[in-house]
Amino acid sequence: MGVPLVELSTLQHVRTAYKARLPPALQGSHVELVRGDSTVAADPADALVISRSFPLTYGLPLVHLKAPSGTENGNSQSENGVSQSVPLRVGVVFCGRQSPGGHNVVTGLFDALKAHNTSNVLLGFVGGTEGLFAQKTLEVTEDLVRTYRNQGGFDMLGRTKDQLRSLQQVNDARAACEALKLDALVLIGGCGTNTDAAQLAETFTATNCHTKVIGVPVTIDGDLKNQFIETDVGFDTTCKVYSQLISNICIDALSAEKYYYFIRLMGRRTSHITLECTLQSHPNMVILGEEVSTQKMTLFDITKQICDVIQARAETEKYHGVILLPEGLIENIPEIHALLQEINDLLKHDVDVDILNLSSKLSPWASALFDFLPLFIKKQLLLDRESDGSVQLSQIEMEKLLAQLVDTEITRRTKAGTYKGKKFNAICHFFGYQARGSLPSNFDSTYANALGHVAFHLAAEGLNGYMATVTNLKEDVTNWRCGGAPITAMMSVKRWLRGPGVSQIGKPAVHPAKVDLKGKPYELLAQNAGRWQTDDLYCNPGPIQFEGPGSDIKTVTLSVEDQDYVGRIQELQKYLDQVKEMVKPGCPPEVLKVALSSMASVTEVLSVISAPAYRGLRPF
Amino acid sequence: MGVPLVELSTLQHVRTAYKARLPPALQGSHVELVRGDSTVAADPADALVISRSFPLTYGLPLVHLKAPSGTENGNSQSENGVSQSVPLRVGVVFCGRQSPGGHNVVTGLFDALKAHNTSNVLLGFVGGTEGLFAQKTLEVTEDLVRTYRNQGGFDMLGRTKDQLRSLQQVNDARAACEALKLDALVLIGGCGTNTDAAQLAETFTATNCHTKVIGVPVTIDGDLKNQFIETDVGFDTTCKVYSQLISNICIDALSAEKYYYFIRLMGRRTSHITLECTLQSHPNMVILGEEVSTQKMTLFDITKQICDVIQARAETEKYHGVILLPEGLIENIPEIHALLQEINDLLKHDVDVDILNLSSKLSPWASALFDFLPLFIKKQLLLDRESDGSVQLSQIEMEKLLAQLVDTEITRRTKAGTYKGKKFNAICHFFGYQARGSLPSNFDSTYANALGHVAFHLAAEGLNGYMATVTNLKEDVTNWRCGGAPITAMMSVKRWLRGPGVSQIGKPAVHPAKVDLKGKPYELLAQNAGRWQTDDLYCNPGPIQFEGPGSDIKTVTLSVEDQDYVGRIQELQKYLDQVKEMVKPGCPPEVLKVALSSMASVTEVLSVISAPAYRGLRPF
Structure with missing residues (x-):
């Protein structure tokens, strides 16, 4: 690893030479950093809890990067230029799951470091967080970076556990930063990684560790989203790859007119990917986790809703269709959520559970549901848990469960005489791993590269506990704004009712943003869902193009949001x-x-x- | 259907305007058709059987199309030009499974028809063969064609059964051709379709039906391949889509280094797609059906071979990898093949079989194997058969079976102390339906369009039982040769030993060509398999590009074959x-x-x- 052994294809070669454009603030040899007002958490009720957990890093100011020519604002605090005198030592680590564009954060960071002082050093941690704990580094050089510019995956450095949280882990990270004399540590990942980054920043300050911690928003899920972060690196590419495949399947369905395709999409707890793919490819139906959870829909409700659509289509002689589901759907169905909670509790207490004895250990209600589920789902619900104790969403074939329940219901309706159409045939798919390693789109390449540059400037300025930000992304690169926001300002606190009058409060964290059912992307879906359900208005965005018309198209989500x-x-x-x-x-x-x-x-x-x-x- | 209701994306719009280049022979307003020597079947032993089955259409001459300027050869027999006087009526039907580029055969045929006489008529059969039997047509017009040029799928006209074989079907087809006064009927599909085309041509001649039958080689599987046909429309695109996804997964595997991905690829009985994808993306391992069948490898042999690679990689601290399998693998494993034969026989005789009672009806040997297989495979082996009586290859999850067997074997080796590495983790994928509806690559768009033009010239010349051919495809379009070959010359006859001295002989057919284990593409694999197994020399061809460098790359198979x-x-x-x-x-x-x-x-x-x-x- 680290040594570029891969054999590049023609297109990969072409992409290594792609020059990502830089926003105006980052173009010159000098960049001015302006400190704005101090920040607060979005919810005042959470602010106190967060400020107590992060006494040293809460309330820091928003910062903006500007090209120094526009000096109309006198607040200029510093400039990072080629004149920077003391060489910086920066470490970078892939913490989250692989997401297209991740490499460009590293190459952008490297380019900025070297442009400002050739003596600056960038150390990559080999093997992700485990490499950090073990102080396993690789100096990033032009030779190394050359092969990975605009390439997919995280294989330049690799990744392992997506967690940096336990006392041992934090201590090991600090030891690494001190031993390697790092001025800054850049963590690349999603909500979890950036929560960890904030915690690390607070701990480092409290323990007088010299190293500053900077986070960069990189996750395919698109759920690290708030006032300061408009989208994440990788979301654009991933949605485009899935949409390409979904559309191919829509056209396949329309050509042979005999199958219903049930397609489950990666994206963890939230349904941003599924919503975006729906807006790009116009399948007949989509069920978002956020809808199910808001409307408290049961498994039966969902089945019925799908069957109603199938029945209505059969009445116009249509026996094909495409239905999208997010992998997080399962956790949003109330009765399954409750069942999962019970199973998780049993597993956490190391109770010896298996498929045969589980029922007897569950509440009567959960037990009845478990017994109702088909064997393959039972097995999948008992698989090993993720590092955070949650189920492995990617492993639970909800699309197969729904297809089976729909089949049963259609058979029932046929016997009852309410469904008079042809036999229902389902084919199931899960689209997940086949996109995370994709060559990043022009947008992701450019966004990630800019974030890498921004991370350098934040590090050079000695900022701690910040996330690199690039905003106004729906506009052309010439209008992008660069800066940094304290991670603590993006945090919130969860509260659960644990009984009458008893509430429990969670640790402050950067929580995944759910799909906003009042937001513009969802509104666009709501406006069109009826047409897409009955007519087959499939749209094929096709494979990602790197040149020519359409190569700079952005996600619908980004384009319609304000x-x-x-x-x-x-x-x-x-x-x-x-x-x-x-x-x-x-x-x-x-x-x-x-x-x-x-x-x-x-x-x-x-x-x-x-x-x-x-x-x-x-x-x- | 037929009314372009689809909402085109930016890229789809761009593609509708793509002008596929024409080979020189087809460029002018006049085309000269030269009759060459009469043809023979490749195997002299089959010739007699074929000539008896096709007395009227066997031994017809090869024909070549030429631009009339190059008149050095005096054999010129006719010219199809704008001067063509009697308007032609041509029917076209999608018979085989959807394959990217199919639409361009129709649009090419339409363009050629209209260029030579605006009164020529092209009738599309709506709903494939069933539309043909029911005489359900749609006149192809410029308005219709405009939306479908260079688009994926078969949805312009649709398809249904991929068979046109029974007496009833042949009679219905003839009735349709006569009722619609068709001068020619163009069938689009693979080996089965073109065999049917030959049969139809023979029957039509024998019964004095005026309509001539022309076949066009369109199938993703790439197995309609012989002296006259170098590749099929759709193979290029499909392999590129799968290779993109396989490579993304290779990079994913390399980034996190914890999973073995088992990927099964569509392609029916032969392994051309799997071989081509291997050559494009360099996964760690591939098992071709043709190797298994030639070496008579058992399920145990295959499992052992995979485990040996996993063990060798573990010794160099590698716990990730990508393994490709063709969907046809199952039929090539001798003991499973025998089991399938027994099950097929039972099903054919309508014996009432289910998972519980099957064992008792099988031979002791097949029964033992069936009992050994996991439940999900048992169920899949008993699913409904294809129209030709074979198993639905796409539905049998061989990748899961192998992953499970490998897991068991690695666990055994771990206990025995021979495997000392980390736990083995597998993730399984099937790549099939997500490519058949893809936007066709530049190559497929161009090849299909040329074949459509050629089909017109063969029809205009009144040729019957021919397949349209475009050859020398590895060279630039300016060097492509156009012509037609009698389908009977591509046929062969299968013989089985049914007992000592008793052999059975099959009907002449255009049989799928197997991967040639002495051919250059396989040789290239053999040369590299060792490196790819141990080192991770993954190569990512990326998404299909329509403009810029790499947009005209052809398959490795086509490029290395001679x-x-x-x-x-x-x-x-x-x-x-x-x-x-x-x-x-x-x-x-x-x-x-x-x-x-x-x-x-x-x-x-x-x-x-x-x-x-x-x-x-x-x-x-």
């Missing part, structure tokens, strides 16, 4: 500055009077809509 | 013509003498190497 939060924060600052400028001491009293009354009204409105009673209405 | 058979036939004719020219009556006697003695020696050599004793050594 996300430029950081831009608006900056716009607000401009208004505040303007008011200050227009109402300087010495201005006419009537101007001051109007300003006071206007601002009083603004603050009143804000305090009302920020009150807890309103919080349920907010998009975050 | 296939220009038709070109050599033409070259031979030139030599024979030259001899005739140089030894005209009146030439010096010594010239005649040398010619005679040289030609005598040539014919002697040829008669020796054409003798049955030598036949085993020939590539065909």
Whole structure:
């Protein structure tokens, strides 16, 4: 590993030479870093808990990177240029699961480091977190980087456990950073990794460890999403690969008109990938985990809903179709969720459970459900757990379970005379591993490369517990904004009711964002779902193109969302500055009077809509 | 269906405008059709049987299409030009399974028909063969064709049963052709379809039906391959889609280093797709049906072979890998083949069999094997048969069976102390339906379009029982040769030993060509298999590109094979013509003498190497 042994294809060669464009802030040899206002967690109710857990890294300011020419703002605090004098030593580690574009974070970071001082050193940890604990490093060099620019996978350095959490792990990480004299450690991954990064940053500060910790949002799932993060590296590519395959299957279904394809998609707990793929390829039906959970749909409800669609289509002589499911669906079905909780509890307490004796150890209700499930699902529910104790979603073939339940229900309806169509035939698919190693799209290559550059600037500035951010991504690269946000500002706290009046509170964490059922991408689905269900308006985005028309298309999610939060924060600052400028001491009293009354009204409105009673209405 | 309801993506739109290049022979408004020598079946032993079954269509001449400017050859028989006076009525039907590029055969045929006489009519049969039997047609128009140029799937017209064989079916087809006054019927499909086309042509001639039948080689499997057919429409695209996914998985495996991926690939009885994908993506291991069958490998042998590789890799600390299998593997394993034969016999005689009672109805030997197999495979072996009585290969999860057997064997070796590595983890995949509807590659678009044009010229010439051919495909389009070959010349006859001295003989058919274990593609695999097994020399061809570098790459199989058979036939004719020219009556006697003695020696050599004793050594 590390030594590029791979034999590159023509296209891989071409891609190594692709030059990702840089946003204006990163183009020059000098970059100005502007500190903005201090940040708060989105939910005021969580702020206290978070600030107690992260006393040293909570409330840090948002930072913006700018090309130094635009010096209209005098807050400039520093510039990172080729003149940087003390060489930096930076470590980088792949923590999360492989996601297309991950390599470009490393190559972007490397390019920025070397551009600013050729004596800067980038150490890659070989074998992910385990390599970090064992201090197994590889110096990243131009020779190494050359082969991996714009390539898929995490194989330049590899990855292992996606966890850096236990006391032992944190201590080992600190020992590594100190032994290697790292100025900064860059962690590449999703929600879990960035939560770990925040914890590491806090601990390092508390224990006077010199190393600063920077996180970079890289996960196919697209669920590390908040005010500061618009999308994650890899989501674009992964959705495009799956959509290509889904569309091929839609066209296959339409050509032979005899199969219903049940396709389950990777994406862990949330359904962002499934929603995006639906918007790209227009299958006949999709069931999102968030819908099921909000509407408290049972397995029976879902089965019925699918059967109703199949029956309606049969009435227009259609016996084919494509149905998408997210792999996280299972955890969103209330009765299965409850069953899983019981099984998890048993497994956690090392109770000796197997398929035969499990029923007797469950509550009567869970036991009845377990007995109802087919053997293959029973086995899969008992498979080894993930490192965080949850089920291995990828291993549970929900698509087969649903296809089987639908088959049974259609047979019942046929006997009852309510379904009069031809025999129902299902083919099941799981699309997961076949996309994570894909060559990254132009978007992911460019986004990841920019994030790598940003991570360098945050590190050079000595910022700690920040995530690198690039925003306004739906616009052209020339309008992208670069900066950093404290990870603690992206955290929230979960609360569970454990009994009447007894609630339990979780650790602050960067939680996966669920699909927003009031958001624009979902609205787009809701508007079209009816047409897609009855007519076959399949759309084939085709294989990812790297040149020519369509090669710079972004996800539908990114394109329809209205996300430029950081831009608006900056716009607000401009208004505040303007008011200050227009109402300087010495201005006419009537101007001051109007300003006071206007601002009083603004603050009143804000305090009302920020009150807890309103919080349920907010998009975050 | 037929009304383009689909919503095209950006890339689909771009592709509708792609102009497939035409080989020189097809470029002008006039095309010259040259009749060559009459053809024979490759195996002289089969010739008699075939000629008896096809008395009216066996032994027809090979035909070549040429641009009329090159009139050095005086054999010109006719020209199809814009001047063509009587309008043609042609029918087209998708018979085989969907394969990328199929639409372009129709659009190419349409373009050629309309270019030569705007009154020519192309009728598409809606719903494949069933549409043909029911005379359900749709006139192909520019409006219709515009949406489907260079698009995947068969959804412009659809398909149903891939069979046109029974007396009833043949009679219905003839009735349709007569009722619709078709001058020609073009069948699109693989080996089965083209065998049916030959039968239809023979029957139509025998019954004085005016309609001529033309076949076009379209199948993802790549197994309709012989002296006249170098590759099939769809093989290129399908292999590229699978290779993209396989390579993504290779890179995934290398990134996390903890899984062995067992990937089964579509391709029916033969392993051409699996071989090509191996050559494109360099997985660690592949097992071809043809190897298993030639070496008479048992399930145990295959398991052992895989385990030996896993063990050797574990010794160098490698716990990941990718193993490819063709879906046809199962039929090549001798003991499973025998079991399947017994089950098929029982099913054919409508014996009431189920999983519980089957064992008692099998021979002791087959019964023991059946009992040994896991439940899921047992169920799959008993699923409904294909229309030709064979098992549904796509439904039998051999990859899961092998992964399970390997797991058991590795556990055994671990206990025995011979395997000392980490736990073996397998993830299984089947890649099938997700490629058949793909946007066709530039190669498939161009090849299919050319075949459509060729089909028109054969039809216009009134040729019957021919397959459209385009050869010398490994070269640039400017060097492609166009023509037609009688389907009967591609046929062979199967013989089985049914007991001592008793042999049974099958009907003549265009049989699927197996992977040639002495051929160049296999040789390339054999040369590299060792390196790929131990080192991880994964290569990622990436998603199919339609523009830019790599967009015109062809399959490795096509590139390394030395296939220009038709070109050599033409070259031979030139030599024979030259001899005739140089030894005209009146030439010096010594010239005649040398010619005679040289030609005598040539014919002697040829008669020796054409003798049955030598036949085993020939590539065909």
